[in-house]
Amino acid sequence: MNPGFDLSGKIALVTGSSRGLGAAIAEGLMAAGARVLLHGRDAAALAKAAEGRAGVAGTLAFDVTDAAAVRAAFGFIEAEHGRLDILVSNAGIIARKPVLETSDESWQSVIDTNLTACFRLSREAARLMAPLGRGRIVVISSIMGILARPTVPSYVTAKAGLHGLVRALAVELGAHGITVNAIAPGFVPTDFTAGLHGDAAFNAMIAARTPLGRWGRAEELAGPAVFLASEAASYVTGHILTVDGGLTAAL
Numbered sequence: 001m002n003p004g005f006d007l008s009g010k011i012a013l014v015t016g017s018s019r020g021l022g023a024a025i026a027e028g029l030m031a032a033g034a035r036v037l038l039h040g041r042d043a044a045a046l047a048k049a050a051e052g053r054a055g056v057a058g059t060l061a062f063d064v065t066d067a068a069a070v071r072a073a074f075g076f077i078e079a080e081h082g083r084l085d086i087l088v089s090n091a092g093i094i095a096r097k098p099v100l101e102t103s104d105e106s107w108q109s110v111i112d113t114n115l116t117a118c119f120r121l122s123r124e125a126a127r128l129m130a131p132l133g134r135g136r137i138v139v140i141s142s143i144m145g146i147l148a149r150p151t152v153p154s155y156v157t158a159k160a161g162l163h164g165l166v167r168a169l170a171v172e173l174g175a176h177g178i179t180v181n182a183i184a185p186g187f188v189p190t191d192f193t194a195g196l197h198g199d200a201a202f203n204a205m206i207a208a209r210t211p212l213g214r215w216g217r218a219e220e221l222a223g224p225a226v227f228l229a230s231e232a233a234s235y236v237t238g239h240i241l242t243v244d245g246g247l248t249a250a251l
């Protein structure tokens with residue numbers, strides 16, 4: 001049987017896809033044949049990211065923490081495309097402050113953006129997918145959902161929460177033919193981690209701790225995302241796939 005990595009005819013939404021991991025994942029889905037709705041907060045950056053790319057089905061600029069804006073975006077997807085086959089929930093933020101210096105507001109905003117928004121996006125996506133009897137939800141988590149490093153307490157908590165959310169969604173949405181999985185990336189140099197990658201000591205520590213001996217590349221998230229979004233992963237749900245060069249396997 002053909003394992004079916006082909007995503008031709010599928011419509012995908014990738015949040016946070018104007019740059020970084022989201023952009024690389026969107027590119028991977030398009031290369032596999034999907035038509036992708038790019039998302040970000042900055043309409044101008046999105047328009048630039050969409051320029052000249054045949055696989056782009058459109059752009060949606062909204063804040064994932066704004067419930068009304070999320071509803072409107074899914075209303076638009078339904079009206080314009082009549083379906084959604086794949087959601088990649090990738091948009092996220094980080095606050096780097098020790099526990100003793102973390103304010104309630106900062107904590108809440110990281111939880112809202114990284115965890116609550118993913119719940120809301122997944123629920124809206126599942127409402128479009130359920131009538132099709134099929135769907136793929138891929139949550140971009142982090143190895144910080146499994147391991148903790150100092151100074152990112154809200155991020156670690158939100159990412160660990162996403163792993164629970166993936167299982168909670170998987171056990172209910174399986175009945176509708178919808179699979180829900182997470183990818184937990186290790187350290188990848190993007191704008192998000194520029195400060196860490198630029199820090200020679202931190203950079204060397206990660207390379208030394210990682211069996212593959214280096215940081216990841218954004219494009220290395222594309223294959224795992226295509227797999228989980230495709231027919232090839234038809235019997236995979238509720239799974240957390242680490243893509244970390246082996247970092248979480250090593251002591």
Ligand code: GCO
Nearest residue numbers: 142143144152185186187193
């Ligand atoms: C940080 C966090 C994260 C990690 C990423 C991989 O930047 O401070 O540790 O951004 O780089 O999530 O675990």
